[in-house]
Amino acid sequence: MSDFNDAEYRNTFRHTTSHILAHAVKRLFPETLLAIGPAIENGFYYDFDREKSFTESDLTAIEEEMQRIIKEHLPIERKVMGREEAKKLMADRGETYKVELIDDLPEGAEISFYQQGDFIDLCAGPHLENTAQVRAFKLTQLAGAYWKGSEKNRMLQRIYGTSFTDKKELKQFLAAQEEARKRDHNKLGRELGLFTTVDYIGQGLPIMLPKGAKVLQILQRFVEDEEARRGYQITKTPFMAKSDLYKISGHWDHYRDGMFILGDPDKDGEEEVLALRPMTCPFQFQAYLTKTRSYRDLPIRYGETSTLFRNESSGEMHGLIRVRQFTISEGHIVCLPEQLEQEFKASLELAQFMLTTLGLAEDVSYRFSKWDPNNTEKFIGSAEQWDSAQTAMQNILDHTDMDYTVGDGEAAFYGPKLDIQIRNVFGKEDTLITIQLDFQLAERFEMEYIDRDGSKKHPFIIHRTSIGCYERTLALLIEKYAGALPLWMAPEQARILPISEKHLDEARALADKMRLLGFRVEVDGRDEKIGKKIREARMDRLQYMLVLGDKEIESGTVAVRSRRDGELGAMPVGDLLAKLQREVDDKVN
RNA sequence: GCCGCUGUGGCUCAGGGGUAGAGCAAUUCACUCGUAAUGAAUAGGUCGUGAGUUCAAUUCUCACCAGCGGCUCCA
Numbered sequence: 001m002s003d004f005n006d007a008e009y010r011n012t013f014r015h016t017t018s019h020i021l022a023h024a025v026k027r028l029f030p031e032t033l034l035a036i037g038p039a040i041e042n043g044f045y046y047d048f049d050r051e052k053s054f055t056e057s058d059l060t061a062i063e064e065e066m067q068r069i070i071k072e073h074l075p076i077e078r079k080v081m082g083r084e085e086a087k088k089l090m091a092d093r094g095e096t097y098k099v100e101l102i103d104d105l106p107e108g109a110e111i112s113f114y115q116q117g118d119f120i121d122l123c124a125g126p127h128l129e130n131t132a133q134v135r136a137f138k139l140t141q142l143a144g145a146y147w148k149g150s151e152k153n154r155m156l157q158r159i160y161g162t163s164f165t166d167k168k169e170l171k172q173f174l175a176a177q178e179e180a181r182k183r184d185h186n187k188l189g190r191e192l193g194l195f196t197t198v199d200y201i202g203q204g205l206p207i208m209l210p211k212g213a214k215v216l217q218i219l220q221r222f223v224e225d226e227e228a229r230r231g232y233q234i235t236k237t238p239f240m241a242k243s244d245l246y247k248i249s250g251h252w253d254h255y256r257d258g259m260f261i262l263g264d265p266d267k268d269g270e271e272e273v274l275a276l277r278p279m280t281c282p283f284q285f286q287a288y289l290t291k292t293r294s295y296r297d298l299p300i301r302y303g304e305t306s307t308l309f310r311n312e313s314s315g316e317m318h319g320l321i322r323v324r325q326f327t328i329s330e331g332h333i334v335c336l337p338e339q340l341e342q343e344f345k346a347s348l349e350l351a352q353f354m355l356t357t358l359g360l361a362e363d364v365s366y367r368f369s370k371w372d373p374n375n376t377e378k379f380i381g382s383a384e385q386w387d388s389a390q391t392a393m394q395n396i397l398d399h400t401d402m403d404y405t406v407g408d409g410e411a412a413f414y415g416p417k418l419d420i421q422i423r424n425v426f427g428k429e430d431t432l433i434t435i436q437l438d439f440q441l442a443e444r445f446e447m448e449y450i451d452r453d454g455s456k457k458h459p460f461i462i463h464r465t466s467i468g469c470y471e472r473t474l475a476l477l478i479e480k481y482a483g484a485l486p487l488w489m490a491p492e493q494a495r496i497l498p499i500s501e502k503h504l505d506e507a508r509a510l511a512d513k514m515r516l517l518g519f520r521v522e523v524d525g526r527d528e529k530i531g532k533k534i535r536e537a538r539m540d541r542l543q544y545m546l547v548l549g550d551k552e553i554e555s556g557t558v559a560v561r562s563r564r565d566g567e568l569g570a571m572p573v574g575d576l577l578a579k580l581q582r583e584v585d586d587k588v589n
Numbered sequence: 590g591c592c593g594c595u596g597u598g599g600c601u602c603a604g605g606g607g608u609a610g611a612g613c614a615a616u617u618c619a620c621u622c623g624u625a626a627u628g629a630a631u632a633g634g635u636c637g638u639g640a641g642u643u644c645a646a647u648u649c650u651c652a653c654c655a656g657c658g659g660c661u662c663c664a
Contacts, residue, residue, distance in 0.1 A: 053593065143659030144592025151661045155592050158659070186657080191600080199637065199655040258663080308664085313590050316662065328664065410663095419664090431664055469664050500621050531624050538624085551622065561624085 004165050014039035016076065016128040017066075017137050017163040018046045023119040024065035025159075028058075034121065035097045035147060035156050042173075042427065043162030047145055049097065054157055059139050062159070066137065073132040074116040078125060086111045090122065097147065098122045136170035137163035180425045185478035186319030192483050192541060194474070194491075195320060204317035204324035206471065211491035214520070215477075216327070216470045218489045220305050223329045223354070223467050230350060232303035232331060237283035239307060243273045248444055249282040250380045251275075254413040258310050260324075276309035280330040281438075281463055285445050288334050293449040298459060299335035299343050306330040308469075320475035321430055328469035333462040334447065340460050341396045344435065347464040348400070351420060351433045354467045357587055360422065360480060364432060366402050367419040368393065372409030379413050381440045389439045390416045412463070414440045420468075425479050432473065436463040483541040484563055488587045493520045493580065494544035496558075497533040503549030510548065510558070510573065519580060534561065544580065 004010055018037035025032050025048060037046030048054075054062075081089065083102065090098040101122060105111060114123045116131055128134070139161040147153035164170040182188075189195050194212030197205070208216060224234065243265065246252040251259065255278055263273040277283060284302050293300070307327045316322050335343045355361040371379045371386050379386070393416050397404065404418070411417055417436035421429050441447075442458040451457050467473055477485060487493055494514070498507040507523045514521045524533045530547065537545045547559035553570035560568040560576055571579070 056594085141658060142593055145660045146591075149661075151591070155660075157592070160659080197655075203655070310663080313662070315590060315592095315660085318657090322663075326664070426658080428659090434664065465664075472664060499623075502621085527621080529620090529627065530622065532626065534624050535626070545624095547623085549622080559623095567624090 004169075011039040012126050013128060013134070013165070014044040014163050015123075016131070017134050017161065018044040019076075019114065019116065019119070019121055019123070019127065020066050020069050020131055020134060020137075021046050021062065021139070021159060021161060022048075022121060023069050023116060024062045026119060027069075028061060028065055033097055034095055036101070037121075043140065043160060045145075045158050045160045047147070047156040047158045049147075049154065049156050054142055054159065056142075059142065059159070063137075063139055069117070070131050070134050072117065073130055075130050076114055076116045076127045078127070079113045079115060079120075081111055081113065083111060086113070086122065089113075089120070095122075134163055135165055136167040137161060138170060138174065183425050183479045183482045184319075185321075185424075185475040188483045189320065189475070189478050192478075194478070202324075203314060204312055204322065206320055206323060212474065214491040215474055215485065215489055218491075219467065219470055219473065220327075220329075222357075222489075224303070224305060226350070226353070227301075227303040227329070227331065227466060230301070230346070232301045233287075235284050235287050235302050235304045237280065237286070237304060237306070238277070239309070240274045240276050241283065243275060245282050246275055249441060250413060250444065251278065251282070254378065254380060255279075258312070260309050260311050278308055278310045280304055280306040280308065280328075281332060281441060281461075282445065284330070284332050285441070285447060285461075288447055289445065293334075293459075295336060295449050295451050298449060299333055299339050301331065301333045301343075303329070303331040303466075320471040321424060323471055326469040326471045329466045331464050331466065333464065334442075334459045335462065336449075337460060340392060340437070340462070341399065343462055344393075344396050344437070345400070347435045347462055347466075348418070350466045351435065351464070355420070355433070358467070358473070358477060358480075359486065360432070360476065363422055363476075363480065365421045365429075366404035367407045367410065367421055367431075368397060368404050369407040369410035369412075369417045369419050371411040371416065375409060378409075379411065381414070385439055386416070389437050393418070393437050412436050412438075414438050415463075417463075422476055424476065430472065432468040432476065433465055434463075434468075435465075437461075438463055484543065485541075486587060487543050487580065488584045490543050491520060492522050492540070492542060493584075494546055495537045495540075495542050496521060496523045496546045496548055497530060497537065498523070498525075499530050499547060499549035501527045507548045510546070513573075514577065517577060517581075519577075538563075546576070 004013065015038065018039065022034055022037055025046070029050060031050060033049040035047035035049060038044065087099055087102050090102065102111060112123060112125060113120050114125060114127050139159055141160045143158045143160065144155045145158040147156055162170070162173065164173065189212065192211065193209050194215070195206045195208050198207060201207070228234070240262065243252055246259070259278050260276040261273060262275065265273050284304060287302055288300060305327060307325065309325050312322060312324055317324070333343045333347065352361065355364060370390055373383060397418070407419065410419070415436050415438040417434050419431045420433035422432045423429050438461040442461055447459060448456040449459055477489070496507045496511055498504045504523070504525055511521050511523045524537065526533065534545055541563070543563050545561040547561065550559045550570070553559060557570040557572050558576060560571045562568055
């Protein structure tokens with residue numbers, strides 16, 4: 001018996017399930033055309049083309065039909081054909097997408113089909129031997145997807161599903177997914193009063209509420225202090241500029257769709273046209289340009305807590321992860337060629353320090369994002385420049401021991417980058433942090449330094465962020481900690497719960513004392529039973545609940561309940577404060 | 590931008606062509622020492638927005654706005 005933990009077998013299993021899905025769809029809706037149906041992480045999908053949209057109830061009917069196909073114990077047979085024969089078979093059935101797929105197959109490739117009953121599908125395989133082997137499956141969602149992944153092509157209907165060798169595993173998987181979704185920052189963040197949105201303000205423009213804004217402030221101070229320690233100088237630059245600036249930087253030609261432009265370039269004349277900044281680089285470069293620089297001045301590291309504006313398409317926005325206005329720990333390092341590796345590594349080290357401190361280090365993966373030589377419209381510079389930049393970056397990466405994937409065509413328009421990727425509760429991957437090599441913008445902005453030999457040279461520039469953009473980072477922290485943020489960044493570190501109204505003054509006095517020491521603490525002043533107050537505090541994901549006025553314990557002590565450690569019992573106030581301070585300082589998670 | 594789903598008081602939801610209901614939360618009063626719920630009362634909604642159909646629309650139709658899951662794009 002093959003092992004389901006083996007990725008290859010699991011993919012075969014799920015790929016077979018996707019064929020059963022397609023089979024069922026063809027039985028119920030014969031007019032449907034088949035596109036592709038691969039196994040993916042955690043399941044499979046199949047793309048269909050059909051005039052009418054599938055509905056939720058169609059999905060149920062399809063599941064029932066799939067069940068029937070499984071019960072029919074249909075043997076699955078592989079058939080190899082010549083190109084023309086294969087094309088004719090598919091053309092006769094009207095499967096135009098399959099014909100196109102066959103045309104795309106390289107010369108000399110073996111063209112195979114898999115058949116189960118009256119259903120036959122173009123497929124490289126492999127597959128299970130019999131449909132009856134699929135014991136447990138579930139169709140999970142309906143979605144749209146472009147044919148061949150290009151927005152220029154027709155939008156197909158994609159049905160996602162998953163399957164397992166037994167029902168128990170399926171149940172566990174679905175329960176785990178359900179559980180993960182409870183951490184969804186978009187729900188939790190709103191429930192916990194971190195942020196909200198308003199329909200008449202607009203998409204991708206969240207309102208950070210006091211608690212959310214507090215966390216951002218804490219993170220921002222932490223980052224700015226840490227960067228100062230590492231030799232960064234701080235800048236503060238405008239949120240907008242004339243189009244002239246973006247014409248120099250290349251944004252006007254390569255990023256205009258992503259910008260908010262104020263004024264009409266056709267009507268108002270170029271002088272009148274301003275645009276909100278989508279990136280900080282061209283602004284921060286001006287700090288470098290204020291005087292003649294010597295090789296002795298380099299490296300120069302600039303940092304800025306920078307608010308950016310990007311006109312994302314309407315369907316892209318997602319909670320705090322994808323927004324139209326965000327604030328990023330932006331920085332640019334101007335350096336000599338021989339400093340490049342060292343500065344890049346230092347940037348990486350800073351990013352990793354941040355990730356470790358946030359507790360996210362284990363959750364990220366690394367991606368070396370390169371340009372796409374076939375899409376020169378998207379990128380500036382020559383192939384030689386790109387090759388040399390990518391080679392330099394490759395060399396640097398080879399001198400680290402990190403594992404990384406390669407993302408072709410994922411580079412910034414001006415240079416290759418190292419992206420630090422993270423997944424949200426839905427398993428969707430986003431870039432949290434990025435470090436980019438730029439061999440081009442210095443030249444465009446005429447940034448120079450006088451080298452040892454007296455000649456003027458263009459420096460290299462590293463674009464980097466240390467913690468990413470704060471909104472997205474906060475989103476992932478909420479999901480990581482299910483809303484119970486580590487004490488050092490928690491907007492409310494402890495709540496004092498007077499056991500009855502008689503102890504309210506005492507509670508307020510303790511709160512004042514703690515605030516003076518820098519703790520973020522609130523008093524639950526409601527005249528309610530203590531059990532209710534504790535329940536509320538727990539629902540608010542409080543790290544510490546301090547019960548005050550317990551007659552079982554002597555005065556000068558509080559009953560301490562911690563999210564992590566449970567009931568800690570009576571503790572003298574001094575000990576409590578020392579304990580909290582220690583936890584804040586250590587940033588213990 | 591594209592495909593699909595959703596929008597009823599702060600939250601979770603019910604309802605349905607004849608102008609709205611529950612629980613929790615809130616407020617008031619009473620109670621006051623224990624870990625998912627003390628009791629009673631009160632208040633709170635032009636049913637996302639705008640048009641259309643209709644004698645009548647929160648309910649049907651359309652458009653728009655916003656939220657969600659994908660695709661494409663991206664920090």
